[in-house]
Amino acid sequence: MRQYFVLFIFGIILAFSSCRTDFDTVASTGDLKFSKDTVYLDTVFKNIGSSTYQLKVYNRSKNDISIPIVQLKKGLNSKYRMTVDGMSGSNGKIFKDVTLLAKDSLYIFIETTADITDANPTDFLYTDEIQFDSGANLQEVALVTLIQDAVFLFPKQNADGTKEKIQIEGKDVDGFYLDENDPENGNELIFTKQKPYVIYGYAGVPENKTVTFETGTRVHFHANSGLYVGDKATLQINGTASTTEKLENEVIFEGDRLESLYSDIPGQWKSVIFANGSTNHSINHLTLKNAVIGLDFKNPLNAIEIKNTQIYNCVEYGILAQNAHINGENIVINYAGIASLSCVYGGNYSFTHCTFNNNWQNSSHFAVTLSNSLAGASPETNPLTQAAFNNCIIYGSSTNEFNLAKNTNAAFVYQLNNCLLKFGSTTNPDYQFKTDTEHYNNIILNENPKYYNVSKNQLNIDKTSAAFAKGNPAYIIPLDILGAVRTSPPDLGAYQSKDFPK
Template sequence: MRFLLPLLLVLSCITVLLPGCEPKEDLLTKDSSAVLEFSTDTVKFDTVFTSVGSVTKRLWVRNRNPRAVKVEEISIESQPGVTYSLLIDGDAATTARDKVIRGKDSLLILVRATIDPTPSDEKPFLVENNLRFRTNGNDQQVKVVSYGQNAYFHSAERLACNTIWKADKPHVIYGYALVDSTCTLTIEPGARIYSHAGAFLVVKGRLRISPNYRPTGEVKADDRNIVRFQGDRREKDYAELPGQWGGIEFDASSHDNEIRFTELKNASFGLLIYNPYNRQPRPKVTVENCSIRNISSYSLDFASGGLALQGAALLGLSGDFTVRNTLITNCWEYAIWGVQGSVYQLDYCTIANYVYAPPGSSSSSLIRLTPSVLLSDNIKINNQTRPVVSPQFTMRNSILWAQPRLTFDGTSQDELTFLNGERYASNINISNSVLLTKQYTTGPLSQDKNGNILNPTEGPNYLFKSTPSRPRGKAYNFELDTLSPASNKGVPLPSLTTDLLNRPRDPATPDLGAYERKNP
């Protein structure tokens, strides 16, 4: 008997060492349902790197399964200006393989970002990458976001009331920046706003851009006092690429918005009023001395309203726009799209909707199937047609032109479309404007009156100084050519005595469009 106890101890040890008796948490599973969980879905390096180069963040990788899993690969790629490394089990690398996480256990990964603090016009403000995990045939990702330049960062931020965005440093929007319904955001002249992919500035209250700016002389296109919105990618290939960020959205409670001396480019939407249930009073946006260009979007679903929307420089769902001295160009779907009660007042505007790819692209011209301006008096929400509300459209001393394009049914090109227009014909008032339209040369909605110039034969060649179909130099220029049919065809509007660039207009016979032609 005295040998029995030692024998039992030996047998117990041998039993533990047998493969069939290996602890459950050490047994590997190859089940594809055995996925990983993470302590966060985004590792964010929210320190602004202006003088210090690197910082480290923690990420816990959890295995909730009762058995062990083998992570076949953990990897992350570096980006220009940002170098990433991982620290796993004391090893620093950008890639690790065959890491085993026991059942009901976790793995700690230290993610280190080293960012070049040297300022550069080519370096993006935000760098987004993916930390990748491959386990049992499953590919999982954790976003890694790094701020690469000195700026004000607004990440899914509800702004404090009566916020002022200063011009001393750029502002960067990640996700969204929200102006609440009782609040006002004021943006100072010269501010720069860069938005990450898909980001929106959402205005439930009021937005005021350069409300008190009164220039005393000519404001050239590169003037430092112009407020500029664009995507956060700074590389040259992105300089004129549409659809890089969402745009500015005004919700149903928004009111008394004022946007002056502003350039907005490279978005899915320029200015979007989203009031699909026609809440009263309707949101109002006044736009003065602005440029909106490079606008495009695939259809976007607004889940709350059951709507699919295409890109537009000015998109009004039951909202009112007053637009003066403004240029709209390169909109791949619509320049203006208004439905169900939208009110548009356009004075001295140029819609030069040439659709062109950025310089260096394989195509210099793209196909657009939609008219530049489309208005309708109804809308469907969740497949139900809302009550008919007639839109209003007034255009004075303006230009609506575009390059030739395809149509769905092979008919003549028309850049002006009023769906169900006969029901609100009395709400349409276009005068002293150049129009590219075949549909409205005759009939009850004819625009061959009120001093309008329809389809001038010299339009494609001499309307503007430089276009994609008639390029002169590296940049397109939508000021009037010396032989333009729009020269001296306007009627003076007493409240508007200067053009987009703040140059004085001829007091007797002003030019049409956003630009008054300078005398040689």
Template sequence: MHSTASLRTITLHTRHIMWLAMAALTSILTFSACERDYTYRGGSEGLQFSTDTLTFDTVFTAVGSATRQFKLYNPYEEDMTIDAIALAGGDNSSFRININGIATHQLADVRLRSRDSLYIFVEVTVDPLGVNNPVVMLDSVLFITQHLTQAVKLIAYGQDVTVLRQARLGSQTLTADKPYLIYDYVVIDSLRQVTVDAGARIHFHNNASMIVKGSLVVNGTVEAPVTFEGDRLEKDYDDIPGQWGFIHFFPGSKNNRIDHAIIKNGVIGIQADSIGLGHDAPLELANCRFEHISSVGLLTENSSVLAYNCLFADCGLHSVALTVGGSYEFYHCTIANFFPNYGQPRTSAALFINNYYRNSSGNNVIVPVTKTVFANCIITGSHGTELAFDLKSDQETETADYRFEHCLIKADSRMEELNDVNHFRNIILNQNPMFKNTKAYDYRLDTLSVAKDIGSAIYAQPYPTDADGNKRLVDDNPDLGAYERVEAE
């Protein structure tokens, strides 16, 4: 016969077992209720997509593209399973897809919750094509469900490219047949001349540069300019600065002429170091466009430069910096710096002129600025003053022989030099030149611009056409800057 205590113990033990059993059953039922059912395979309306076509910009052969993406949507109230997502071209496709972190050509039984979405990432690499012109590459991403197969089209333009990596160039011609892609650097050897044909495209990979010890002759035209730019060809990178290094003319380089070139997206556009001196011809820049440069568009050190019909625009530091003296002639140039504010407003002038350097002992060594002229030019921008000097004087010699004539200049009106007629004549000070659209990088003059018809015909005579090939001597007087206003525009 059990005691009362023993009966109580058995009853408590029984209740504990029943409680555990109930808890386990509840957990099973709860888990079953929360577990998602992906047995639905989609309806006749199909899936939805953020786009029906994914287009890549030109892709150099053997160089992978940037990743692009689109979104896939489950429009149904039920969680569903997509039978398969696959590239139509299969393993032979130039494209690659990534789904849920899995790089593949196809993936089966892809689950997607009700009203949820999924990113599909796509890349493309094009094998060498053996032709000069771009070739269209086509494929599709297929989405297979129970009732139908849908597709998002993929389009890329493959372009063969000539790769130059740490290359030394002798006398040769770079043609317009297909682009050149520079890695690290190329060097034009001393006493050698590289000629660049009209329409040639020269691209630089990140930090790559061109070193000129010999001669560089660029023969672009209005219809077919030569481009020097980075290798990111997506439109989003079109105006991004700092994508490559610079073109650097070393001391001893000579007979350099660049005509109708677009130099963009670098850290420095052109750096000229002690060239064009003595009996050597100056570095000649004709009808060139420097823009979207992270530091300086044209940086010189004790050099001689002739520039006409050139645009120096939108640089992070200076559009033009003429340092450590030298001799310079700028005719019908537009120096306009509206560099975007990338979180740090620009504080430097568009045009900077300096005539000394500090030696290893900490002493200033003056190198005179000689025979320097800016005529029929525009110097303006978004900063308070766009002209700055850093000049040291020497009582025995002339250290700053420069003049500005028939120019529109944005500068601090308190600058003493502006009142010196030996340096400034026929100047329009601090007026808006009224470009057509600086946000779209269009530096042609608008119809009401104050820079119209106020240039000197004498300075315009050697340059009768503007950077776009328009005649500038058909009306009363030439306009200031690189672009003549055409009233039919």
């Protein structure tokens, strides 16, 4: 009988507690605590939405409190927007009677989309404050965003509402051709450092035209966008050596998300595609990051010069070259899902003082792969007339970072001279690095180059590196990728060794 009575009392308590739909709260007294006193939203381009940023608000008191109002100081005109504990309030700007329990916290998530005209004209900062309560209990948290002006290039809208398209390898893709007489932008075939550029879709270089990127140019590609250098068209990248870590004289290709969160995320944009028949390309001091394929050469005409170029964080390849002729000096590539450098379907290649590394997080990638065939091509094989690697580093996180896909139906000519190479032991006759002097001379096998910080793509070396002073002076490039003078005998790879900061 007693146990029924206990259950009866418990049921009454449960019923009353479940019927309660509110909490007894007291008014906020202005003693809220915050995870930060200023929320800095990273730089954004005008009218492109930012990432979402977080502010945590704490109630350290023993009382459940009610905050009469949480709002943006600029009210409904603010370019910021918020959610407060999942609530959207009035257009994400104004929230009334926000409950915060004792010893508890709530989350505020903040975003912005602003135009350059909204920013302070002297420093291009757009600011506002989140206000908690008012009068004597008013507390504020500052919001700060740098708005960057840019030249926006994008496909036009057709009369039927569809987007302008161009053809790439027989397929229609969202894109447009750069116009040397554009009524708004002027000559779109000359990119300068006056403003950064943001490209939507594929920007195409018309037949028989040259696109030029001057020293210090910044180009940002939106998702699924890229650059297409068409038949008989030419690309010239004219970057120069920089004197600071800002790479002020480099030409930089990357995605259009400027927040630090996105600085090393692969696959933010597509590729720079060089069409079959494109010609006379020259690339100097280019830094390319976070693409699907960095430079994609599809049987271009004439020799291509690539010097002092860095390519990082590509989903598939850093450089994919199909039957191309490339002379490369001081190239650095790291992090690629398939291969940092892939030369397929033959061609003619010479790479000197290059660092081909691959620390992608799988075991099936390569730093360098060579082949003289291509499935589905006609004919399926094509001669590899030369693939020379001189004073290079070919390394990474896999057991084997060098791959030869040789078809005996076509020529396959290659030679590695004075290179540091990572490759596990094998009886395959193609990989006898110590005894096959026709293909390998002075190979340093499986010794650590001791990069400064490979995870941050800092592949510099110092005097403790196995690559230090192991180069052949016959292949020396006088200046390294940063413009430093090389000593003799030179170090292997793209960097002259230096002392790292303690």
